[in-house]
Amino acid sequence: MNAVELARAIPKAELHIHIEGSLEPELIFALAQRNGVQLAYPGVEALRAAYAFTDLQSFLDIYYAGASVLLTEQDFHDMAWAYFQRAKADNVIHAELFFDPQTHTARGVDTGVVIRGLASARERAQSELGISSALILCFLRHLSEEDAFATLEAALPYREHFIGVGLDSSEVGHPPEKFARVFARCRELGLHVVAHAGEEGPPEYMWQAIDLLKVQRIDHGVAALQDPLLMAELAHTRLPLTVCPLSNLKLCVVDDLRDHPLKKMLDAGLCVTINSDDPAYFGGYMNENWAQTVQALQMDRDDVVAIARNSFEASFISDQRRAECL
Ligand code: ES4
Ligand code: ZN
Numbered sequence: 001m002n003a004v005e006l007a008r009a010i011p012k013a014e015l016h017i018h019i020e021g022s023l024e025p026e027l028i029f030a031l032a033q034r035n036g037v038q039l040a041y042p043g044v045e046a047l048r049a050a051y052a053f054t055d056l057q058s059f060l061d062i063y064y065a066g067a068s069v070l071l072t073e074q075d076f077h078d079m080a081w082a083y084f085q086r087a088k089a090d091n092v093i094h095a096e097l098f099f100d101p102q103t104h105t106a107r108g109v110d111t112g113v114v115i116r117g118l119a120s121a122r123e124r125a126q127s128e129l130g131i132s133s134a135l136i137l138c139f140l141r142h143l144s145e146e147d148a149f150a151t152l153e154a155a156l157p158y159r160e161h162f163i164g165v166g167l168d169s170s171e172v173g174h175p176p177e178k179f180a181r182v183f184a185r186c187r188e189l190g191l192h193v194v195a196h197a198g199e200e201g202p203p204e205y206m207w208q209a210i211d212l213l214k215v216q217r218i219d220h221g222v223a224a225l226q227d228p229l230l231m232a233e234l235a236h237t238r239l240p241l242t243v244c245p246l247s248n249l250k251l252c253v254v255d256d257l258r259d260h261p262l263k264k265m266l267d268a269g270l271c272v273t274i275n276s277d278d279p280a281y282f283g284g285y286m287n288e289n290w291a292q293t294v295q296a297l298q299m300d301r302d303d304v305v306a307i308a309r310n311s312f313e314a315s316f317i318s319d320q321r322r323a324e325c326l
Helices: 003-009 023-036 044-049 056-069 073-089 101-105 111-129 144-163 177-190 203-211 222-226 228-237 245-250 261-268 286-296 301-313 317-323
Strands: 012-018 092-099 132-138 163-168 190-195 217-220 240-244 272-274
Touching: 003 056, 003 301, 012 044, 012 217, 012 240, 012 286, 023 044, 023 056, 023 073, 023 222, 044 222, 044 240, 044 245, 044 301, 056 101, 073 092, 073 111, 092 111, 092 286, 092 317, 101 111, 101 144, 132 144, 144 177, 163 177, 177 190, 177 203, 177 286, 190 203, 203 228, 203 286, 222 228, 222 240, 222 245, 222 261, 240 261, 261 301, 272 301, 286 301, 301 317
Parallel strands: 012 092, 092 132, 132 163, 163 190, 190 217, 217 240, 240 272
Antiparallel strands: none
16 A cells, blocks of 8 residues: 555544535535525536635635525534535544634524534434544634624533634734633633634744643644744644645645645654645545645655544544544
């Protein structure tokens, strides 16, 4: 078995997937029809043709439009169930799913509808597919910290359904420090904390995520390579980075997968993982990310094993489940 074949076959954990980013155009149109929602695109092909992104914001505009078809518990269940079936095909055995309550509450969809729909799909994935999973609630960083506090408050009745919080959406201009107080509150509540940083933003935002938000993982973090001190810190602490190569390519963070910094980060001793981010929008689920990255960076089987082990090391699973997975 060569490295690419091993990358596809090896059991792995996915730690950076926005569940709303797994919504395929076909399902968007099916849900639009079911719910009587009008879309700005005439059909699946026209929508897919619009997936030519120049940066993060150009993607987010379409991503939020796509999510507008989600209204009922069944919609959230159907979306997540479709993801879990894809994950199964890629030998994902554990998944930690981001969801964006504010994208839905802004349209009048109750937080409980979102969480119950996702929770029932998780249970089904465990029983029918043997995939363990967890939910991580993300705050939209282009909105205020006050909004984030209100979002947390609305989700607390469903506390047992999510294990942590994250920070996503437009990065530049919305540094982690903006959310220092709400993250402190989340830590007090015993929630795990992660944040997107160093995707389009500078290494400084990664330092803020570490020092001010006290994150347990950084999502993306590809800017680390610009800062030797930060690289040394990440190598020393093994603070994991959930890297998303096809996302970085599609959002023009890198011009060519062969220029992606993942291999350099791995060789520097960082705990890097490979993830799909928004697979319906970026051209591939887990195995497409793994296979294309291994190919482009000419990684070997030892690299593949190291990255798969990192995915479990970086996960929030119990020590017992981790021992089963490793
Ligand atoms: C996202 Cl790629 C990316 N970056 C930041 N926020 C996001 N939300 C969904 N995908
Ligand atoms: Zn992301």
